[in-house]
Amino acid sequence: YITDYDEEEEMQYITYDGSEEASAQEIFLAIYQQLSPSRRKQLAQLEYINVKLCNECLIPCDSDTCEDSHEHDADFDLRYPGEEAILVYPHQIIMIDLYLAIEVPVGTVCQLMSRSSLAKKGIEVKGGTIDAGYTGNIGVLLHNNSNEPYEIQPNERIAQAIFLQLAPIEGMTSVDTREGLGESSHGTQGFGSTGKDEMEA
Numbered sequence: 001y002i003t004d005y006d007e008e009e010e011m012q013y014i015t016y017d018g019s020e021e022a023s024a025q026e027i028f029l030a031i032y033q034q035l036s037p038s039r040r041k042q043l044a045q046l047e048y049i050n051v052k053l054c055n056e057c058l059i060p061c062d063s064d065t066c067e068d069s070h071e072h073d074a075d076f077d078l079r080y081p082g083e084e085a086i087l088v089y090p091h092q093i094i095m096i097d098l099y100l101a102i103e104v105p106v107g108t109v110c111q112l113m114s115r116s117s118l119a120k121k122g123i124e125v126k127g128g129t130i131d132a133g134y135t136g137n138i139g140v141l142l143h144n145n146s147n148e149p150y151e152i153q154p155n156e157r158i159a160q161a162i163f164l165q166l167a168p169i170e171g172m173t174s175v176d177t178r179e180g181l182g183e184s185s186h187g188t189q190g191f192g193s194t195g196k197d198e199m200e201a
Contacts, residue, residue: 088144122146
């Protein structure tokens with residue numbers, strides 16, 4: 001094992017050379033034992049979720065239907081798995097079946113969201129909430145919000161999925177008036193109210 005600490009990034013890098021056969025648990029334990037007490041405490045505070053993908057629902061293509069683009073990305077890219085291009089007319093909404101099924105852990109929700117590269121062309125994702133317990137095929141609703149037709153190519157990235165952990169709700173309290181909700185600096189102002197006073201000044 002080779003350990004290296006990057007002070008600028010405050011990251012501990014540990015490399016396993018693979019010279020000896022070992023299970024993943026044995027490797028993790030060996031690495032864990034080399035960490036300082038403060039690093040062990042940080043590791044213990046991290047929470048991870050396990051997401052299951054149904055491989056049988058994937059259509060073979062040049063690359064996986066769902067892929068993690070970069071190491072520190074918060075989302076996963078979702079590709080169009082079809083073999084022929086699809087033309088989406090201006091202001092048309094279409095459903096694209098990804099032939100992909102996932103098991104979202106309890107206490108977590110999966111959100112399908114627009115990709116910035118398509119959103120700037122007017123192609124947006126609509127209604128993309130996947131609750132825990134749903135294990136059917138996932139479809140993406142795409143809306144062409146532009147005045148020009150758009151052609152979706154095979155294997156093109158059309159959406160992104162992000163997994164969010166939900167805060168448990170212990171209970172709900174009914175109040176008679178809005179004043180019972182408490183006070184805040186934001187209050188009832190919305191729809192671009194932030195920074196509005198500065199612009200008017």
